[in-house]
Amino acid sequence: MGEELKVIVFALGSEEYGVEVDKVKTIERMLPITRVPKTPPFIKGVVNLRGVVTPVMDLRGRFGLPETEYTDQTRIIIVSVKDMEVGMIVDAANDVLDVDSDHIEDPPEVVGGIKAKYLRGVAKLGGDRLLVMLNLEEVLNKQEIIQLEEFEEAQSGNA
């Protein structure tokens, strides 16, 4: 019997993801976003969160998934990692579940190069439900963003 982790469950499309509760500050409805120029495309801009200017990113964009229209269900999950506060736009945020750390398996190797890095593992919940556990530090990793930009520049130079 491993540790019991309390996890916030949210959805991107038909897939469900989990983030540990202690890293989540708040979950908000969609807020008006002010664009910040010259940032990677998945960084949508900043929002006014009770007087604090907070950056938000579209998680679909971050994972290389196609972006969709925002609906009533769309939520912004504000997480706090290494005293950075960032909001993540997700399609829906429904549940809080207890996950046993023993039930978390390593993520499958294949699943499209970039995506695998952000995953800590896959949790099997009852009844065929799979929960992808996110590695928030990787999601918020800026080093990689810089490399991405340099990579893209090199690409456009060659093209």
Added chain:
Amino acid sequence: MDTNQYLSMFIEESREHLQAMNDHLLQLENEPDDIDIVNRIFRSAHTLKGMSATMGFEDLAALTHQMENVLDLNRSGKLAMNEDILDTLFLCLDALESMVNDIVNGGTGQLDVSGIVAKLKAIESGEQAPAAAGTSAAPQAGAGSLDQYQLSILKQSMQSDHQAFHIHVALREDCMLKAARAYMVFGALEQNGEIIKSTPSVEDIEQEKFERSFSVYYVSRLSKDDVAAMIGDISEIEKVDVKQLDEAALQELERGASQAARKETAAASAAVKAAPGAAEAGQAARKTAAPVAGRTIRVDIERLDVLMNLFSELLIDRVRLESIAAEIRRADLTETVEHMARVSSDLQNIVMKLRMVPVETVFNRFPRMVRDLAKSLDKKIDLIITGADTELDRTVIDEIGDPLVHLLRNAVDHGIDSPEERIKAGKPETGTVHLRAFHSGNSVFIEIEDDGRGIRRDKVLDKAIKNGIISAEQADTMSDEDVYQLLFASGFSTAEKISDVSGRGVGLDVVRAKITALGGAVTVRSELGKGTVFSVQLPLTVSIINAMLIRIAGEKYAIPLSSILETAVIRDEDIRRVHGNTFVSFREHVVPLVFLREVFECPEPKDGGKSEPDDEYPVVVVRKGDKMAAVVVDELIGQQEIVLKSLGKYLTNLFAISGATILGDGQVALIVDTNALVK
């Protein structure tokens, strides 16, 4: 005992006590016989000792304990204050401060203070300035000398049928509990006489800070043999050496101590005559000036920030309520909303004031700094501080300290002349530096005025020309004010040699940069031979700036007014295209054009609004140093006071964006850093 929760309290309070001790010690320097001040210092040291001991900071507690001993001797009249003792006490305060700083940074507050402790012990036992480092209070046999007081006790006791002894006790090597053994020896001695002095001291013995032996000056009716036997009876005693002291021995001891003591007594007796008068006057003045303990609460800065944020939210809702009330037109609703508006205005003023802190917190370390500096430069300087209760925004207070330190050091180093020069010039030997703070209009002024040499215009010009900052022709047309401003140019310094204090030429330009970054300005007035005034002007609140709101393709941005030279509208025909770059002629300058819409890659507005303007372009002409640029926007919305908000730690290295603000409708608008747009 979990002390962590008390740690921040401990740090705050010890800093307060250290500051108080510093201030009082400075006062004591000018009035060395005022026992009242000594009592205050003693109380602070005592409280500090208690706190440190409770928190487990032994070195702190030990050092303050030593200070207490010296202070105690002074306040009970057994030891007169002199420069050496004061200097040592100042050194103590420095050591204590660095220990506290260590604790603040997560350390244990340990510090090797054996040198200072040795000095203190030496003072305590009546010796004057100890020799070079390394003379730790040697707890060896017979090394401790006696002061006059102790000697006189010994003498008196001998006259009244007691014997005086010097006893040296050595414990067995395998003795486990040395302190306990020593305690038993002391106990036995005390039952049969009086211990005049022990070497090492009683506290050290209690803490087992001795090798195997200790010695005692003792007075008793018992005979020498009886004393020896009594101690020998105690187990684990290796050796007991009892020496009976007679007149001759005493005299020798006396001679040794008296050389040191003589100076003290001479000083003491001379001081004693002058003391009563001075002390009374000092005390009378002091009573009226006794600090009024303000009733205050310590508040976490973060809480204040949260409070301010929540409050701005409230303001936005208030505006909305006001407009809804106007639409609905219900009398009672309108009335209630109006009342709420008045109350929230008052609240707003109070909340803004919460961030204001008196400059005193910055000023209070200056007296000590000026004193040390003046001493090291062999100058006599009086620092007069006025308006320390003037209040500044908290963020300004944090930043203004360093520039002020630099300006003060300049005043002391370059400004004030040496005592000889001053006497020759017919000025009083002691120079004066005024540090003033006051409100005027919407600003706070901090002035540093000295009555020293004044600034030599020709020297400044020469240096500036030599360093290529200006040309010789320009020099002739410059007003005195302009010349003094040259001092703030980088790489400038008129000091002949680089001292530890100044002359490196990296100071004043940083000072000006910092002050400008705070939204302020610094000006200089000077008169040769009479003195100089550096005047720093700061805005009352720093996180609010004036900005020009602009719109580009549906997005709003703010440009700080301080970067803007002018706004204008230019026409298509004014635009020149050269080499693929666009320029416009503006007031006899050729200024590059920056199309902000392109630079910021603004998307077309969704509602199909006016995307492509006619042939007229509103521009904002900005400058960076002496370069300019004309920034093309879609619309100039208007000038507004905005509150600066940080973008947080995630978004760094943004191009041409320096921060954000929240507009009246709750939307975030980015603040443009025009420096990045000017090449």
